[in-house]
Amino acid sequence: MSEIQLIELTVNGERHDLAIEPRRTLVDVLRHDLGLTGTHVGCEHGICGACTVLVDGAPVRACLLFAAQAEDADIRTVESLAEPDGTLSDLQQAFSAHHGLQCGFCTPGFLMLAEGYLAERPDASKEEIREVVASNLCRCTGYQTIVEAVDDCASRRRTALQEQLDRRSA
Incomplete structure (x- = not known):
């Protein structure tokens, strides 16, 4: 059985309470849990930049960040x-x-x-x-x-x- 972690993400100005596995990346949570499919998954190694989002105003590769690491941050996707x-x-x-x-x-x-x-x-x-x-x-x-x-x-x-x-x- 996988461990579940409760997190709160603020994405494009909206707060989201989520129950996720700690190993889930930000890009996966954005796309699959929040339906924000504008953030693309390319290489999944942080090389291509297709998954770039803003975290507290700074460009970040969402495939390299666990969603739980983005808690308490202001996340912006292309939809914003x-x-x-x-x-x-x-x-x-x-x-x-x-x-x-x-x-x-x-x-x-x-x-x-x-x-x-x-x-x-x-x-x-x-x-x-x-x-x-x-x-x-x-x-x-x-x-x-x-x-x-x-x-x-x-x-x-x-x-x-x-x-x-x-x-x-x-």
């Missing part, structure tokens, strides 16, 4: 990016506009990696973005369109922030 009415986030729109998605399997991981990185480094250069996205694997795009999408989003966010600051100081 779009607005409740279905409007895509600025980052998702940039991926679409720059054709940074192709087959789409790796896209959720890239989106969450970029979302976490841009929150930390809104002034990231194209070279820095290129280095960051190289940590995830994509077999379709050649990365250039992904870099362009993240750079475009970063630029738009910086412009919006500057406009906000200008309005406040006026």
Whole structure:
């Protein structure tokens, strides 16, 4: 008989009480227990990045983290990016506009990696973005369109922030 552990996870702003086996990974709990299938399972070794989610704002490979380790953390999956009415986030729109998605399997991981990185480094250069996205694997795009999408989003966010600051100081 397997041991069962009671945990509480906060995912995309919602609290979930779960009874799970301690050996269950976060990616498995997200997909199978919570139905959040946007987080993809690729290599299950932390290499590909398809399972990247944000844990307390930092990009994390959900296949390498036991779900119990994420208790008391704020977890965000790709499902958290779009607005409740279905409007895509600025980052998702940039991926679409720059054709940074192709087959789409790796896209959720890239989106969450970029979302976490841009929150930390809104002034990231194209070279820095290129280095960051190289940590995830994509077999379709050649990365250039992904870099362009993240750079475009970063630029738009910086412009919006500057406009906000200008309005406040006026």
